[in-house]
Amino acid sequence: MKRFLAFVSKEFKHILRDYRTLLILFGMPIAQILLFGFAITNEIKDAKIAILDFSKDNTTQEISNKILSSGYFLLYKNLSSTRDIEPAFKEGIIKEVIIFEPEFGKNLEKSKLANIQIIADASDPNLANMLIGYTSSIILDYQKDLLKGKTLPPIINTDIKMLFNPNLKSVFMFVPGLMAVILLLVSAMMTSISIAKEKELGTMEILLVSPLNPLQIIVGKVVPYFFISLINYIIIIILAKNVFLVPITGSIILLILESVLFLLTSLSLGILISTISNNQQTALMISISALMLPAIILSGYIFPVENMPLPLQVISNIIPAKWFIIIVRGIMLKGVSFSYIVTETAVLAGMTLFFVLLSIKKFKIRLE
Amino acid sequence: MQNNFIIESENLTKKFGHFTAVDAISFSVKPGEIFGFLGANGAGKTTAMRMLCGLSIPTSGKATVAGFDVYKQTEQIKKNIGYMSQKFSLYDDLTITENINFYGGIYGLSKSKLKEKTEYLLDLLKIPEMHTGKLLVSLPLGWKQKLAFSVAIIHEPKIVFLDEPTGGVDPITRRQFWDMIYEASHNGVTVFVTTHYMDEAEYCNRVSMMVDGRIASLDTPYNLKKEYNAGNMHEVFVKIARGR
Numbered sequence: 001m002k003r004f005l006a007f008v009s010k011e012f013k014h015i016l017r018d019y020r021t022l023l024i025l026f027g028m029p030i031a032q033i034l035l036f037g038f039a040i041t042n043e044i045k046d047a048k049i050a051i052l053d054f055s056k057d058n059t060t061q062e063i064s065n066k067i068l069s070s071g072y073f074l075l076y077k078n079l080s081s082t083r084d085i086e087p088a089f090k091e092g093i094i095k096e097v098i099i100f101e102p103e104f105g106k107n108l109e110k111s112k113l114a115n116i117q118i119i120a121d122a123s124d125p126n127l128a129n130m131l132i133g134y135t136s137s138i139i140l141d142y143q144k145d146l147l148k149g150k151t152l153p154p155i156i157n158t159d160i161k162m163l164f165n166p167n168l169k170s171v172f173m174f175v176p177g178l179m180a181v182i183l184l185l186v187s188a189m190m191t192s193i194s195i196a197k198e199k200e201l202g203t204m205e206i207l208l209v210s211p212l213n214p215l216q217i218i219v220g221k222v223v224p225y226f227f228i229s230l231i232n233y234i235i236i237i238i239l240a241k242n243v244f245l246v247p248i249t250g251s252i253i254l255l256i257l258e259s260v261l262f263l264l265t266s267l268s269l270g271i272l273i274s275t276i277s278n279n280q281q282t283a284l285m286i287s288i289s290a291l292m293l294p295a296i297i298l299s300g301y302i303f304p305v306e307n308m309p310l311p312l313q314v315i316s317n318i319i320p321a322k323w324f325i326i327i328v329r330g331i332m333l334k335g336v337s338f339s340y341i342v343t344e345t346a347v348l349a350g351m352t353l354f355f356v357l358l359s360i361k362k363f364k365i366r367l368e
Numbered sequence: 369m370q371n372n373f374i375i376e377s378e379n380l381t382k383k384f385g386h387f388t389a390v391d392a393i394s395f396s397v398k399p400g401e402i403f404g405f406l407g408a409n410g411a412g413k414t415t416a417m418r419m420l421c422g423l424s425i426p427t428s429g430k431a432t433v434a435g436f437d438v439y440k441q442t443e444q445i446k447k448n449i450g451y452m453s454q455k456f457s458l459y460d461d462l463t464i465t466e467n468i469n470f471y472g473g474i475y476g477l478s479k480s481k482l483k484e485k486t487e488y489l490l491d492l493l494k495i496p497e498m499h500t501g502k503l504l505v506s507l508p509l510g511w512k513q514k515l516a517f518s519v520a521i522i523h524e525p526k527i528v529f530l531d532e533p534t535g536g537v538d539p540i541t542r543r544q545f546w547d548m549i550y551e552a553s554h555n556g557v558t559v560f561v562t563t564h565y566m567d568e569a570e571y572c573n574r575v576s577m578m579v580d581g582r583i584a585s586l587d588t589p590y591n592l593k594k595e596y597n598a599g600n601m602h603e604v605f606v607k608i609a610r611g612r
Contacts, residue, residue: 006473010462017461017503202455209421209451209529210474211443 003212007220014194015224025190029182029232030239036174037244044130048076049096050088057105063116066142067098072134089121096120096131164333171244176328177301179236179259180321184266184295187229189287191270195221196283199274214363222267229263249335258331258345262324265348268355269320275362295321323347374399374527374558375420380429380438382415389415391581392429397560397574399526402553404572405562406605412581413562414454417529420560422446434526447475450520450557454532457516460505464495467504468519475523489518510541517548521557528552530561534568546571566602575601577608584608 015022049067053060068075076094079085085097099117101107108114118135120128165172195218198204207217240246248255269291277283297303298312299321305313316322323344330336330344338345375397382390390412397403405413418424420433422442431438434448451457458467465486472482490500493514504512513533521528530549534542546568553559561572569575569589576586585592585608589601598604 003474003476006470009473010459010466010470013462013466014459201460202453203457203459205423205453205455206451206457207474208423209446209449210471211446211476212474213443 004216004220007212007216008223011194011220011224015228021190025186025228026232026235028185029178029236032182033175033178033236033239034243036178037171037239044072044127044134046074047072047096047127047131048094049073049098049131050077050079050085050094051075052079052082052085052097052099054102055100055104057103059105059108059114060100063100063139063142064098067135067138070134070138085119089119094121095127096135098135169244169246171240172246172333173329174301175236175240175244175246176325176332177296177299177321179233179328180262180299180324181292181295181301182232182236183229183259183263183324184269184291184321186232187225187263187266188270188273188291189284190228191222191225191267192273192277192283192287193280194225195271195274196277196280200279218271218359218363222271225270226263226267229266230260233259233263246332248332250331250337254338255328255331258324258327258341258348261345261348261352262320262327265320265324265352265355268352268359271359272355272362275359294319298322300325320348320351372399373397374401374435375403375431375433375560377420377431378429380416380419380431381427382412382419382424383427388581390419390426393578393581393583395576395583395586397558399558400553400556402549402559402561402571402573404569404575405560405578406564406566406569406575406601407562407578408564408609411578413578414531416578417531417560417562420445421449421451421529448526450523450525450528452516452520452528452530452533454535458504458512458519461503463503464490464500464507464515467515468522471519472522477523485522489515489522493518510537510544513537513541514545514548517545521552525557527558527560530559532562532564534563534565542568566600566605569601569605577605579609 051064053064064075067073073096077088079088079097082099085099088094088097097119099119101115101117104114104116116139118132120131122128195204198207208214212220237248241248270287273283273286273290277286295301298305298308298316299319300316301321305316305322308316327341327344327348330341373396375395377396378394379392380390380394381388381392393416405417407413415424419426419438420431422433422438422445426438433445436442436444436448438445459470462470468486468489469482472485477485490497493511495511495515499507504515507515517530517533520530534545537545542565549559549561549571561568563569572589574586574588575592577584577592585595585604587595592598592604593600596604596607598607
């Protein structure tokens with residue numbers, strides 16, 4: 001035990017002395033969560049639009065007001081002719097044009113049919129889709145008001161409720177993924193690099209010749225990163241909860257236990273990578289290409305797994321981050337209890353065991 | 369096997385696939401001896417040494433180190449040996465004291481013993497106190513190499529294995545380094561050293577010449593020179609390597 005402690009204390013010295021890496025280790029999670037929280041947003045707020053009103057009656061005025069007072073849209077200018085539409089879009093400021101046909105109000109009253117055209121700038125397809133969605137629902141809303149008290153045509157009323165994230169805040173979705181990526185980055189990547197470093201410098205030989213056994217060496221390497229990751233993790237939770245008001249509806253103890261499990265998965269991955277790489281560069285390259293990229297792209301962190309083509313959906317199952325993200329979203333946003341995430345937990349535990357066994361096997365082969 | 373040898377090897381062999389790195393080598397080393405393991409790069413010196421240190425399991429043959437079997441008792445062997453490799457074996461980003469404390473620590477030295485050893489070493493290596501708190505990276509290579517050797521025997525092992533310890537070091541430092549080896553040998557530590565500097569072979573008590581994984585010749589430097597009718601060890605080596 002004394003030998004082991006001497007080893008761990010050496011590891012901490014290595015880490016604390018390398019202040020640049022230390023700065024990255026602790027600065028990056030904070031930078032990432034602030035970036036994702038503030039910069040990347042799927043919400044619409046004050047989108048600039050133009051209105052081309054050929055009718056200019058009470059009804060069109062009411063609809064326009066309703067749209068502009070929603071908080072999502074801002075009137076940039078009123079157009080007077082269809083020829084103005086294209087130049088207006090080319091200017092690049094407005095994202096949508098709403099056109100009311102002539103005699104809109106009269107048509108609506110007489111023939112019960114009036115037309116509005118919505119033109120959106122689809123150079124950003126996602127945004128265009130959202131703008132149109134928002135606009136149509138406002139118009140639909142207006143239509144419902146018109147029908148009040150009248151029993152004319154039977155209509156199906158859709159009542160929409162957004163569960164777990166009523167304001168559709170994207171930061172709610174990013175935080176769980178961010179946790180996964182940071183934990184992976186710090187624990188897996190840094191562990192693999194630090195073990196590979198001993199190999200590269202030749203000090204691994206000395207350690208193996210010493211009475212320390214290989215298990216002590218590996219565990220000793222992992223311990224400091226375990227604590228650093230834990231600290232990082234707590235920083236993320238505090239920022240998410242206090243700056244972005246992400247709720248933790250479920251049990252925080254369960255959340256932490258699950259995160260520790262994922263931390264162990266990441267660490268075991270780091271060890272596995274270090275057994276197959278002989279220098280720091282290789283360890284870094286493998287960590288980035290085999291861990292980081294899949295964790296960002298295929299885990300459901302940013303892009304929903306359900307929308308991927310089938311082969312990718314299948315592949316996503318072998319990515320630990322995917323399971324962890326499901327767990328974290330479940331606990332934080334939906335407040336689920338352990339019984340709902342047994343499968344995901346079992347998958348992570350199984351993966352960890354598999355990585356550890358594989359590493360032990362690889363490590364032994366190397367010693368031969 | 370007899371017990372008055374500290375290292376004994378009988379037909380020790382290591383194969384990597386079809387390649388035989390070490391081919392049935394047999395030799396024995398007496399306690400306190402400086403035993404030189406010479407040969408060109410790739411002759412199998414390092415592989416042989418790794419087997420004796422318990423880093424690599426032999427393919428066949430028998431060997432004991434400090435009385436322990438290289439197959440089954442590697443843990444006991446590790447407690448009784450020191451090791452210094454051709455690559456620099458200390459940590460550049462730790463200070464001198466921290467390096468000493470670390471290696472002392474993993475060999476289980478007590479705090480008081482560590483303190484005593486640290487003072488002794490700093491005095492021995494004539495490292496001024498102002499340097500002990502500096503990171504190792506700022507020290508000249510010669511000092512580092514001598515420190516590495518001192519650290520390798522900090523736990524007073526029975527045997528110390530040195531794998532090309534003087535690579536890249538200037539002649540004066542090499543000379544000083546060998547003085548330290550003699551000192552250790554004088555104190556009863558067996559020294560097992562590999563090198564490809566033939567002049568260093570002269571410093572050993574006995575020398576084994578390795579060619580293509582086999583021991584081509586094994587004797588005192590004096591006898592070898594006589595046998596091969598050579599003026600120095602370099603000539604001996606050339607003659608052996610050419611097959612006389």
